[in-house]
Amino acid sequence: MLQLEVKIAAAKVAKYATGESGDTLEVIERPRGGLSLVLADGQRSGRAAKAISNIVARKAVALLAEGVRDGAVARAAHDYLRAIRGGKVSATLSILSLDLVTETIVISRNSHCPAIVVQGDTLLMLDEPSQPVGIHTWTKPLITELPLVPETYVVLYTDGLMHAGRRYGAQLDVPALVRTLLHEEGGAAQGVACDQGRPDDDISVVAVTASLAPADADVVRRLSIDFPVRVKRGC
């Protein structure tokens, strides 16, 4: 048996001056072991987008928590959004699962945004075209299954990151950024520059890393969340 440390880091920021991000990011335990990460980006921005991505993400989360396989979860999220919104609104949906039964990382994409995978010296762009959920008939996800081995890195993001800087003629090269960050301490989803501090769209980034645990590692699962809020009521 090999002891691995899987670390997940995610960051989410709203489009400048909208307050609420239209992206929804959720993590849920898999009942047979492991966890799943769900990232949905609703069409439009602000409250309207949030309502759409919430529908998709919570359907996915509810099914994943019941042990439903990932491919069926993505299909169900599509069918559900299409049924209740009449095929008129779309969302992108990415699911990343750490499946301890198969000992794999499973990536399901219904998104035009690539997923970036680094294993050892190989950088792989998962960028085959896949349809967003909610619009067409029989939409299904593109699924990639990777062995859960040390030195595996996966980065997912929504199109706010893909297009970041476009307005300023300085589009971000995400794969190049990932290569750079991998060589920096803790260089995960945090600290990504975005549109000169005024994001042009909702941006979410998720990074997952699997590495050999040090000999003195414990088996405690840890979760930490930073959640900035604005309140009217004061001190």
Next chain:
Amino acid sequence: MLQLEVKIAAAKVAKYATGESGDTLEVIERPRGGLSLVLADGQRSGRAAKAISNIVARKAVALLAEGVRDGAVARAAHDYLRAIRGGKVSATLSILSLDLVTETIVISRNSHCPAIVVQGDTLLMLDEPSQPVGIHTWTKPLITELPLVPETYVVLYTDGLMHAGRRYGAQLDVPALVRTLLHEEGGAAQGVACDQGRPDDDISVVAVTASLAPADADVVRRLSIDFPVRVKRGC
């Protein structure tokens, strides 16, 4: 408007030599703003306990994600567990919500474990007796609502922590520990000593802190997870 930083730190460890913790801890976004934390501790330990806490937690998470109010969520989780397991198994359930509509922290307890609240100089033990879910008729939660103001600290835990050290005649004084940790940098849920490294029960601890954001704080939400895993397949 006041900018606050809400931080959540949680740690979860399985009973020694069982592998799988019987506790389930989930976090979900509230559709109208904010997030909810669900902590369920299933009767018994290992896989059996996990199956029970999973039923309770995923029912709660599914409803919270739909915007159902916390009191109704706890009642529904109870009714559901009782219905499908015939009133024969119990679980404790705690829900902590950061509700941005009411600007409050809402704590719903169906647990014999206290919640500890510190606001300013006041330490408050929420320890009125409340029933676990799954067994009796019409079980409902005890609900406490706190204003979301700076310098608020809330700690929740399962009974593995309450009873930690009991076997070694050195029971942990959790409220005293909380007081001590509050005065230490980042002294949240992390690093709690447990039964000489061999936990006698599943242990989960959640700490939530709300404080004034520094002037240069960003509005990026961040999530980070450490998830140690054992795999058969190797390098």
